[in-house]
Amino acid sequence: MCPPPSWDYKIAVLLEVTTHGPITRVRMARTIVGFDLHHSSAFHVGGLLIDTGPPATAEELAAWCRDRDIEMVVITHHHEDHVGGAARIKSTLGLPIHAPTPAIPMLAEGLRLPFYRMFVFHGRPRPFVAEPLPETITCGDLSFRAIPTPGHAFDHVCLFEENHRWLFTGDLYVHERVNMFRRIEDVWMHIDSLRRVLALEPDLLICSQSGFFEDAQDVLKHKIRFWEELADEARRLRDRGWSLRDITRELLGREGMRTYLSAGEFSKLRLIRGLLRGHGSGRPG
Numbered sequence: 223m224c225p226p227p228s229w230d231y232k233i234a235v236l237l238e239v240t241t242h243g244p245i246t247r248v249r250m251a252r253t254i255v256g257f258d259l260h261h262s263s264a265f266h267v268g269g270l271l272i273d274t275g276p277p278a279t280a281e282e283l284a285a286w287c288r289d290r291d292i293e294m295v296v297i298t299h300h301h302e303d304h305v306g307g308a309a310r311i312k313s314t315l316g317l318p319i320h321a322p323t324p325a326i327p328m329l330a331e332g333l334r335l336p337f338y339r340m341f342v343f344h345g346r347p348r349p350f351v352a353e354p355l356p357e358t359i360t361c362g363d364l365s366f367r368a369i370p371t372p373g374h375a376f377d378h379v380c381l382f383e384e385n386h387r388w389l390f391t392g393d394l395y396v397h398e399r400v401n402m403f404r405r406i407e408d409v410w411m412h413i414d415s416l417r418r419v420l421a422l423e424p425d426l427l428i429c430s431q432s433g434f435f436e437d438a439q440d441v442l443k444h445k446i447r448f449w450e451e452l453a454d455e456a457r458r459l460r461d462r463g464w465s466l467r468d469i470t471r472e473l474l475g476r477e478g479m480r481t482y483l484s485a486g487e488f489s490k491l492r493l494i495r496g497l498l499r500g501h502g503s504g505r506p507g
């Protein structure tokens with residue numbers, strides 16, 4: 223009799239470490255036959271660790287942290303690719319985990335995830351009790367302000383170190399031309415958040431997905447402009463009587479594999495719909 227197939231077959235994890243001045247980036251992903259499905263990053267600077275990657279890399283990140291000078295951990299938002307290693311780090315290293323206050327109950331209860339996300343990130347993050355994130359986080363001679371930046375997630379914060387003008391953006395930036403959204407994201411709230419951090423005049427932008435940008439203000443302006451111009455074009459076509467589906471295809475092309483794999487959760491159509499609705503179209507999650 224054949225043994226039952228193991229879905230963990232040929233699954234591995236990636237931990238790639240790079241530095242930019244005093245900041246260390248640990249890029250993490252679950253990989254299958256050499257391909258990473260989706261990566262995210264943790265950053266170590268001074269005595270602070272910012273975010274903890276997906277559940278798949280929790281053991282490896284905790285082992286990496288063991289040999290580092292880390293006093294506290296801060297989570298930028300509750301998504302599983304940012305909190306996946308937090309419980310492990312807390313239980314094995316005894317470090318406090320600070321999270322945005324609105325996320326604390328759901329982190330303690332455990333996140334509920336659709337199957338495709340458990341597949342991509344290899345499971346659910348273990349529940350853990352987080353401490354409320356203060357407005358100012360002082361770690362050695364570094365001082366970070368937690369800036370509320372909802373849109374991608376209701377609890378999302380960026381961390382701004384004013385003396386160095388570093389802006390840690392979690393998933394606020396991702397890349398310039400994000401062209402698909404989830405139902406629970408709010409694109410206009412997201413644009414307001416981008417403007418809020420642009421007003422801080424940061425020099426270095428540090429993104430979980432795309433790494434380091436030394437022209438922080440330019441990349442933020444380009445991202446805002448991309449969505450605003452897309453909204454202008456979408457309105458122009460709507461006013462000529464085009465349907466939502468036709469507007470989306472004209473401006474962004476057909477939906478891709480990610481839309482089908484997520485059963486429609488991620489889509490270009492959702493982004494265009496949000497841009498056409500205007501401010502306050504929904505609660506991000």
Ligand SMILES: [Zn+2]
Nearest residue numbers: 301374375393
């Ligand atoms: Zn996220």
